[in-house]
Amino acid sequence: MMTELFEVIEPPVGALPARARLRSDAGVLSLDGTWQFFWSPTADTGKDPADPGTTWDTLPVPSHWQLHGYGSPAYTNVRFPFPVDPPYVPEANPTGEYRRIVRRPRDWRGGRVLLRFDGVDSWFQVWVNGEEVGRASGSRLTVEFDVTEQLTGGDDVLAVRVHQWSFGSYVEDQDQWWLSGIFRSVALLHRPEGGIDDLFVVAAGDGSLSVTAPVPVRWSLDATDIQPWSAEKPALYRLSVSTDAETVSLDIGFRTVSIDGDRLLLNGAPLVFRGVNRHDIDARTGRAVSRARMEHDVALMKKHNINAVRTSHYPPDPYFLSLCDRQGLYVIEECDIETHGFQLVGWRGNPSDDPAWADVYLDRMRRMVERDKNAPSVVMWSLGNEAGWGRNLAANAAWTKGRDSTRPIHYEADEEGVSVDVYSRMYPTYEKLEAIGQGLGPAPELPMIMCEYGHAMGNGPGGLADYEAIIDAYPRIAGGFIWEWADHGLLRDGSYRYGGDFGEPVHDGSFVIDGLIFPDRTPSPGLTELAAIKTPVRLSFDGDDLFIENRWSFTDTADVVFAAAGENLDVPVIPPLSSYRLTGVHSDVTATHDGRVLSRARRPPSVVAAVVRAGRSIPRPDRLGPFPLAGLTLDAWRAPTENDRFPGWDGEVSMEEQWRAAGLDRLVFSPGRGRYQPAGLDSGFEVDCRWSEAGGGIRLEVDIARLGEWQLPLPRLGIALALRTPDPGSVVFEWLGLGPGESYPDSRAGVWHGEHRMSVREAQTPYVVPQENGNRSEVTRMSLAVPSGKLEIAGDSPFDAAVRPWSTAALENARHADELVEGDVLWVHLAAGVTGLGSASCGPAVRPAARFQAARVRLAFVFTTLTS
Numbered sequence: 001m002m003t004e005l006f007e008v009i010e011p012p013v014g015a016l017p018a019r020a021r022l023r024s025d026a027g028v029l030s031l032d033g034t035w036q037f038f039w040s041p042t043a044d045t046g047k048d049p050a051d052p053g054t055t056w057d058t059l060p061v062p063s064h065w066q067l068h069g070y071g072s073p074a075y076t077n078v079r080f081p082f083p084v085d086p087p088y089v090p091e092a093n094p095t096g097e098y099r100r101i102v103r104r105p106r107d108w109r110g111g112r113v114l115l116r117f118d119g120v121d122s123w124f125q126v127w128v129n130g131e132e133v134g135r136a137s138g139s140r141l142t143v144e145f146d147v148t149e150q151l152t153g154g155d156d157v158l159a160v161r162v163h164q165w166s167f168g169s170y171v172e173d174q175d176q177w178w179l180s181g182i183f184r185s186v187a188l189l190h191r192p193e194g195g196i197d198d199l200f201v202v203a204a205g206d207g208s209l210s211v212t213a214p215v216p217v218r219w220s221l222d223a224t225d226i227q228p229w230s231a232e233k234p235a236l237y238r239l240s241v242s243t244d245a246e247t248v249s250l251d252i253g254f255r256t257v258s259i260d261g262d263r264l265l266l267n268g269a270p271l272v273f274r275g276v277n278r279h280d281i282d283a284r285t286g287r288a289v290s291r292a293r294m295e296h297d298v299a300l301m302k303k304h305n306i307n308a309v310r311t312s313h314y315p316p317d318p319y320f321l322s323l324c325d326r327q328g329l330y331v332i333e334e335c336d337i338e339t340h341g342f343q344l345v346g347w348r349g350n351p352s353d354d355p356a357w358a359d360v361y362l363d364r365m366r367r368m369v370e371r372d373k374n375a376p377s378v379v380m381w382s383l384g385n386e387a388g389w390g391r392n393l394a395a396n397a398a399w400t401k402g403r404d405s406t407r408p409i410h411y412e413a414d415e416e417g418v419s420v421d422v423y424s425r426m427y428p429t430y431e432k433l434e435a436i437g438q439g440l441g442p443a444p445e446l447p448m449i450m451c452e453y454g455h456a457m458g459n460g461p462g463g464l465a466d467y468e469a470i471i472d473a474y475p476r477i478a479g480g481f482i483w484e485w486a487d488h489g490l491l492r493d494g495s496y497r498y499g500g501d502f503g504e505p506v507h508d509g510s511f512v513i514d515g516l517i518f519p520d521r522t523p524s525p526g527l528t529e530l531a532a533i534k535t536p537v538r539l540s541f542d543g544d545d546l547f548i549e550n551r552w553s554f555t556d557t558a559d560v561v562f563a564a565a566g567e568n569l570d571v572p573v574i575p576p577l578s579s580y581r582l583t584g585v586h587s588d589v590t591a592t593h594d595g596r597v598l599s600r601a602r603r604p605p606s607v608v609a610a611v612v613r614a615g616r617s618i619p620r621p622d623r624l625g626p627f628p629l630a631g632l633t634l635d636a637w638r639a640p641t642e643n644d645r646f647p648g649w650d651g652e653v654s655m656e657e658q659w660r661a662a663g664l665d666r667l668v669f670s671p672g673r674g675r676y677q678p679a680g681l682d683s684g685f686e687v688d689c690r691w692s693e694a695g696g697g698i699r700l701e702v703d704i705a706r707l708g709e710w711q712l713p714l715p716r717l718g719i720a721l722a723l724r725t726p727d728p729g730s731v732v733f734e735w736l737g738l739g740p741g742e743s744y745p746d747s748r749a750g751v752w753h754g755e756h757r758m759s760v761r762e763a764q765t766p767y768v769v770p771q772e773n774g775n776r777s778e779v780t781r782m783s784l785a786v787p788s789g790k791l792e793i794a795g796d797s798p799f800d801a802a803v804r805p806w807s808t809a810a811l812e813n814a815r816h817a818d819e820l821v822e823g824d825v826l827w828v829h830l831a832a833g834v835t836g837l838g839s840a841s842c843g844p845a846v847r848p849a850a851r852f853q854a855a856r857v858r859l860a861f862v863f864t865t866l867t868s
């Protein structure tokens, strides 16, 4: 049996020791751009490293070859897509040969020349003019080689051979697409003799500064009065460090992370993560993410009151950290180690506890810590994700503590808190989180965070407000990180694709579509909800009293404008972490900061029921306003959400399964009996509809009663009207109720009561996997307008409304957004109530209070026609 080099468990060979990322006046030559490229489905490419590949294809660097027509993307979550036989990998090991001519710049006199790779997935070998320079793995980690001796000063052939699979793949089993190649920047660096190769700067919250360098240096700081750094006020100062040969500069921030008992602190004040998990991902370029994309994402996070990022599950492009330093985001930086697939074989052979892997583990931790040790935004190191437990992780924790005593250590699977400084859990139930808050369970002496919670897959997560209430109630809980920031859909043929769409024999479907923003970066309703819940200035009404909470740790409300009914309110400056009660406030209030609405408080609307007495009974009309009425049916079903498809931590049977078992998806109407029932069951609904004249309009009263004793929560309960119209997406939908976005009983913090208006098309939320969406709650009045007229619908009591240019069945059957086509019917769903969303796809199911359980409902609407 033969072992290939990429199956030898070893740290990089021929590489230089890891060091800090520094901005320098020494020369840098980017090697990004067009490279010659040859792709082979197996490791043996038959290509000579000395061959410049002049006649080959070309490929951009950075990029993934699967996104340029070579091989295919593949998605698995936990499972390895190959047999678990470490360190061996399949015979079918796609391999890319990269070539490019490099020339040492003339003005780089003396010193050394380094070749730096910031990210190559998963294992590669480097040659210059056919002479081997080294080899490395650690896909999301920087590695440098000294090529001084190999460069001639003329045209030199740089060859890089990259294999998709290697021993390294066994420790890179993160939940994401398998994508290969040189996907981050490559550069040549000049290192002058007597230069500054490394620096370790510790700038503390009290203004003290220590600069450690391997050579004697002079330094200067561009500052007169020093303000501490925080995500709220990311004060940075330019530090210049020089020798005669080189000057490097760093943006430093003064801050101290500390732990006092079970409290996590920054500069002595509570450090509470209002965070998200962020992967490198872009719908067109995969993990090769442009600077513009990163900037856009960071701005979007800040705008939505997010103050922290966990770099799940590997170090990001260094540019991302510089953005976090500058814009103000707390970062838990995570090492590129995940061996999750071993869990499926009972953790047998897990590299985390195998001495053969010790050097590889330590090398990965070192490369992360050394590169980013000067970043003020990095407030914690994470050993990795889902890699079980073992001595190699314990050794990484011990080494890190010795190297950097200023940052706590995180690792979720160290469940007893042996090596870590914070206790971390994923997706706890509400009950469990509350118990942890009270100091019950393992490691009660440590602060606690949720490194993942609020699984944002499809429509959801619901129930975030309940988590927030627990975080607020227990100072031991230092917040958490939503899973996850962005959907990982890859754009192909005009639609976003997920697992299975590339013909993968083994895949995990849409589990990779679980972000707060859609692949095109449009915020989902989940992000709007999160922003409202994480607001730094929270407003709530208690009768006529407005209660204002300043949740910032370092910022007072001097720059916040509180306004009601067009007038500014007279609110004194509220210090950080304090609250204020303003009495006698009679209308809705907004808090605005820098032109951005931070929060809204709505006074519960006083519902004036448009009760119109029923007049003479009439038969069912064949038109409603400008629309022919093509159908009316009981509506007790929804296109299952991704959360409906899973039982959740606290259940055994998913909502969808329970609903299907009750036949809600296949109710049959028997007109003679006025009943909707599924085949084979005696349960169902009895429905009585009465039409009557009502002033200038038509009144419909619907009485729905469940048959039998069943208690199952219902997805919704009401009626659906099919209104014929040639272009249903363009119909203008106006309503008085919660909006403008969709809302559900456990997701309604980001909407407010008012008059809202948009087209039916705009009222659809474009989830990558089509599913229930677009519900509007607490509606009392709505209208639907086409050029020829307008139909107004007023309810006797508030109702839930959804309007769609397609049927529930079409929504349910479509697997990708582009499969949904508008027809000639506008579907109008009017319900007495709906069930919430929960986060059962990975977390707790819908909480009891958010389940719609009524046994009997009465709905009444008045339809009026307004001609235009």
Ligand code: IPT
Residues within 6 Å of the ligand: 077, 174, 175, 385, 386, 426, 427, 452, 483, 511, 514, 842
């Ligand atoms: C958790 C993983 O850490 C994360 O990467 C992602 O896969 C998430 O699940 C699901 O989307 S692990 C799980 C066992 C809780």
